[in-house]
Amino acid sequence: MSAQPLPLIEARGLAVSVGGHTVCRDLDFSLAAGERLAILGRNGAGKSTLLSVLAGLRPADAGEVGLGGETYAALGPRAAAKRRGWLPQRHSDAFASTVLETALTGRHPHLGRWDWETKRDAEIARGAIAAVGLAGMEARDVQTLSGGERQRLAIATLLTQAAPLYLLDEPLAHLDLNHQIAVLDLFAGAARDCHAGLVMVLHEPGLADRYCDRALLVHGDGRCELGACRELLTADRLGELYGHPLRQVESDGRRWFIPA
Amino acid sequence: MPTRRRAALVLSALALLGGGSFVVALAVGSFSVPLADVVGALVGEPVEHAAIVRDLRLPRALAGFACGGLLALAGALMQVLLRNPLADPYVLGISGGAGVGAMLAILLGLATAGINGFAFLGALGAMLIVFGLAHGDGAWTQTRLLLTGVIVAAGCGALVALMLSIAPEHKLRGMLFWLMGDLSQTGAPWIALAILAAALAAALPFARELNLLARGQDTAQALGVDVKRLRYAVYAIASLVTAVAVTSAGSIGFVGLVVPHLVRLAIGNDQRLLLPASVLAGGALLTFADTLARTVVAPQQLPVGVLTALIGVPVFLFLLARHRQ
Numbered sequence: 001m002s003a004q005p006l007p008l009i010e011a012r013g014l015a016v017s018v019g020g021h022t023v024c025r026d027l028d029f030s031l032a033a034g035e036r037l038a039i040l041g042r043n044g045a046g047k048s049t050l051l052s053v054l055a056g057l058r059p060a061d062a063g064e065v066g067l068g069g070e071t072y073a074a075l076g077p078r079a080a081a082k083r084r085g086w087l088p089q090r091h092s093d094a095f096a097s098t099v100l101e102t103a104l105t106g107r108h109p110h111l112g113r114w115d116w117e118t119k120r121d122a123e124i125a126r127g128a129i130a131a132v133g134l135a136g137m138e139a140r141d142v143q144t145l146s147g148g149e150r151q152r153l154a155i156a157t158l159l160t161q162a163a164p165l166y167l168l169d170e171p172l173a174h175l176d177l178n179h180q181i182a183v184l185d186l187f188a189g190a191a192r193d194c195h196a197g198l199v200m201v202l203h204e205p206g207l208a209d210r211y212c213d214r215a216l217l218v219h220g221d222g223r224c225e226l227g228a229c230r231e232l233l234t235a236d237r238l239g240e241l242y243g244h245p246l247r248q249v250e251s252d253g254r255r256w257f258i259p260a
Numbered sequence: 261m262p263t264r265r266r267a268a269l270v271l272s273a274l275a276l277l278g279g280g281s282f283v284v285a286l287a288v289g290s291f292s293v294p295l296a297d298v299v300g301a302l303v304g305e306p307v308e309h310a311a312i313v314r315d316l317r318l319p320r321a322l323a324g325f326a327c328g329g330l331l332a333l334a335g336a337l338m339q340v341l342l343r344n345p346l347a348d349p350y351v352l353g354i355s356g357g358a359g360v361g362a363m364l365a366i367l368l369g370l371a372t373a374g375i376n377g378f379a380f381l382g383a384l385g386a387m388l389i390v391f392g393l394a395h396g397d398g399a400w401t402q403t404r405l406l407l408t409g410v411i412v413a414a415g416c417g418a419l420v421a422l423m424l425s426i427a428p429e430h431k432l433r434g435m436l437f438w439l440m441g442d443l444s445q446t447g448a449p450w451i452a453l454a455i456l457a458a459a460l461a462a463a464l465p466f467a468r469e470l471n472l473l474a475r476g477q478d479t480a481q482a483l484g485v486d487v488k489r490l491r492y493a494v495y496a497i498a499s500l501v502t503a504v505a506v507t508s509a510g511s512i513g514f515v516g517l518v519v520p521h522l523v524r525l526a527i528g529n530d531q532r533l534l535l536p537a538s539v540l541a542g543g544a545l546l547t548f549a550d551t552l553a554r555t556v557v558a559p560q561q562l563p564v565g566v567l568t569a570l571i572g573v574p575v576f577l578f579l580l581a582r583h584r585q
Contacts, residue, residue, distance in 0.1 A: 057478050081484030088478055094343040095474055095529045101262065105472055109484035113465055116264050116532070161483065 006069040007032050008165040008197035009054060009084065013063035018049040022222035027063070029216070029226055033164065033195035036188070038208035038229070040201075041218030042242055047201045048089055048169050050218060054199060055086040055167045067165070081109035085163040089170050089201075091150050093142045099153055100138040103129050106160030128159035131186060133179070147174035155183060159190075166190070168200035172207075184211045205246075206256035209233050217241050233257075267533045274540035278325065281547035285321035286313050288551055290558050319449050323508060324550040324564070325543035326452035327443065328515050330505035332542025333459060335516030336523075336535055337498035340474045341491060342402050345524070348517035349502040352409030355511040356416025357386025358503060362438050362510070363423040366431055375438070376507050383503030386412055391495065441512030441565025443550050452508050459501045460539055466490060467532040474529065512565040514572025515542050522575070 007030035014027040023046030031037055039047045053060050056072035064071055067083040075083070085106075103125040104117050111117065117125075129135060132152040137145075145153060151174045158166065166187060172180045188211050190196040202208045208215055209229045217225040217232065219241060225232060235248040238257055245260040286298045293301070293309045301313035334349035342351070349355070361382025365375040394408040420439065427435060437444075463470075469490055472480035481487045505512070519542040523534055546564065549571065553564040 052478070055482060057481055077481060077486050078484040081482065086478075086482040088476070088482075092476060095345060095524070097475075097529055101528070101530070102475075104262075105475065105479075105483060108468060108472060111468070113468075116262065 005033065007066075008035075008068065009199070010066045010069075011054065011063065012066070014053070014060050014065065015062040016046065016050050016053050017061055018046050021046070021220070023050050023218060023220070024224045025062075025222050027224055027226075031165070031197045031199060033197060034191050035214070036191050036198040036200075036212040038200055038202045038212040038215045039218060040203075040205060040208055040215055040238075040241065042220055045218045045220035047218050051167055051169050051199065051201055052086070055084060056080055057086065078109050081161065081163065083163055084165040084167055085158045085161045087154055087158050087166070087168040087171055089173060091154055093150075096141050096143055098138065099129060099134060099140045099142060099145070100125060102142050102153055103156045103160050106157040106162070109161065124162070125156070125160045128156040129153070131159060132156045133182065148176060148179060151175055152179065152183070155186075159186075164195070165197040166199070168198065170201050170203070172202070172204070180207070187211075205233050205238050206254065209255050262528070262530045262532065270527055270533060271536055271540065274537055274544070278540050278544040278547075281325070281544040281551075282321050285324070285547050285551045286317045288555055289317060290555075320443055320550065320554075321547050322449035322453060324443050324547040326449055326456050327505045327509045327512060328519075328546025329456045329539040329543035330452065330459070330501045331512065331516035331546070332519040332523075332538040333456070333463070333535060334498045334502040334505065335542075336520035336531070336538045337463065337470075337494050337501075338516075339520055340470050340531065341494045341498060342406055343474060343476070344402070344406070345521060346517070347406070348514075349498065349505070350413065350511060350513075350516070351406065352390050352499070353386045353412035353416055354383045354390075354499055354502045355506045356413040356420070357389075358383035358506040359420045359439060359511060360416050360423075361385075363420050363427075363435055366435050366438065367423055367427055369431075380503055380507040382416075383499075383506055386416060387499040387503065391499075437563050438510045439565075440563035441510040441568070442563040443509050443546075444554075444561060449508075452504055455501070455504050456539065459497050460536060463494075463497055463535055464532070466493070467530075467535055470494070470531040470535075471529070474531070510563075510565065512546065513569045514576065515546055515568050518572045518575050519545060 010030035011027055015025045016023040039051065041047045052058050054065055056065065067075060067080060072080050104121060107117055107121045107124065126138065129138060132155050134149065134152055134156060142150065142153065155171065171183055171187070175183060184207060187198055191198050212229055214227065215229045215232050217237070235246045235257060239246045246257045247260045249256050249258060283295065283298065287293050287295060291309055291312055293313055297307040297309060298313055300307035301310040331349055338347040338349055338351060339345055358379040359382065361378035362375050365378035370378065390409050390412050394405040424432065424435060469480065469485045472483050472485050473487065473490060477487050520534065520538045523537045523541050527533055527537060546568065549567045550564045553562040553567045556562065
């Protein structure tokens with residue numbers, strides 16, 4: 001009975017390329033409940049591509065991605081949507097829709113084919129909208145939201161989906177500083193209290209160090225380095241990753257990396 | 261928040277509108293038939309003008325309703341498939357293909373059945389060409405589908421123009437009426453109605469998935485939609501539905517563009533409600549428009565496509581101006 005709980009997500013021998021350039025080859029990693037992983041790398045290194053492969057949205061060149069021990073092909077899109085949520089980097093709304101309707105789309109995998117959203121679903125959606133600080137805007141048209149508000153609504157939709165694994169592609173895009181910290185605190189809380197798993201593409205190594213246990217450095221030439229933030233994130237290594245010398249500064253026990 | 265009760269209310273109201281359009285279509289014309297006689301004729305009593313109501317006006321009203329419903333349904337589906345609120349059933353070249361088939365049939369001197377058969381084959385041909393070209397290497401982006409459709413439609417337009425320019429004088433009028441959309445030549449409205457019902461029944465179970473598809477392919481896939489399969493199905497249903505509508509009444513314009521748009525403005529973009537509501541509204545609109553088309557300059561008849569375009573253009577421009585704000 002002491003079987004090891006299956007990892008929320010696991011990659012085995014993963015090879016990914018985009019536009020003829022290799023993002024990673026033979027990547028192995030697994031993420032257990034409550035663990036937090038940051039993906040760092042330069043623009044165009046293939047972080048988002050790698051994340052969408054992990055989310056089952058595009059095929060890998062080789063290797064497998066498993067959610068709780070099962071591949072996307074075996075699970076099917078619906079069952080997969082109950083196991084992982086994915087935050088896209090960009091949001092485009094072709095049609096008008098209210099904030100509440102948009103957040104309610106997160107309930108889709110939990111509803112049967114002929115079901116309509118119940119009061120309970122609406123409560124979950126309203127709770128998520130409030131959690132990202134958009135309470136009172138439920139009836140607003142999404143096409144009138146600012147970039148930061150739209151980003152927070154996407155996060156609310158993800159919370160409404162209530163999957164145990166969050167794959168976040170630049171969760172801080174468009175957010176001002178207070179909302180950046182609020183959003184990271186929110187997800188860190190989900191990891192701590194609900195044992196959610198987090199994989200997030202970040203641009204700020206200091207925040208990765210503060211909010212994640214491990215980091216995956218994507219160098220853009222096929223090399224990937226995986227390790228604990230504490231050891232992996234050094235000024236030298238990050239300087240090489242970004243192609244610009246960095247200096248580490250410490251404040252209140254937290255490490256930050258600033259361009260030299 | 262979308263609820264079943266609101267959907268039932270909206271659909272009941274639109275069903276009443278549809279019923280109203282039938283009453284007007286059956287009662288109004290070169291002979292005005294009193295309401296009591298319309299009802300009498302429908303239940304089979306031997307009232308005056310029963311034959312006009314039953315054999316002339318009823319099939320035409322049914323055909324109008326069916327075509328309007330088919331076009332509105334196809335338009336709503338195309339707008340989701342292409343994620344473009346300005347898409348219409350003809351944007352992917354299906355009516356162009358049907359036009360080429362129909363013009364060829366008229367040139368060859370075929371009867372109505374032949375024209376319809378050729379039009380349907382032309383529509384299917386265009387559908388397969390667009391699908392084959394856009395699908396190509398498997399990258400099936402909306403832009404590529406849209407561009408392929410627009411180009412195929414342009415090619416069909418050129419062929420139609422070619423046939424019109426070499427057609428003998430006495431065939432031109434029939435060809436023009438077909439191109440403008442005309443309900444006076446439609447046979448067998450029950451087939452079109454049955455196909456409308458079948459297509460709606462096939463689309464409705466996927467309505468919530470269509471809501472997600474309208475928000476983007478990756479978003480839909482991440483929320484549990486089998487996007488690839490859904491897009492094939494939507495393309496097939498929307499194309500076939502368009503082909504049936506165009507085959508039975510020519511390319512009637514603007515119903516497929518404006519009706520889903522109007523309905524969306526009024527009740528929102530939830531496909532569970534939008535699809536059936538568009539069918540009812542499209543059917544009612546075309547039935548009203550056709551009644552106008554055969555009465556406004558009676559005894560002469562206008563092609564109904566001219567009227568829907570005359571109504572549709574200003575409405576559409578108004579919507580577009582509003583959209584920009």
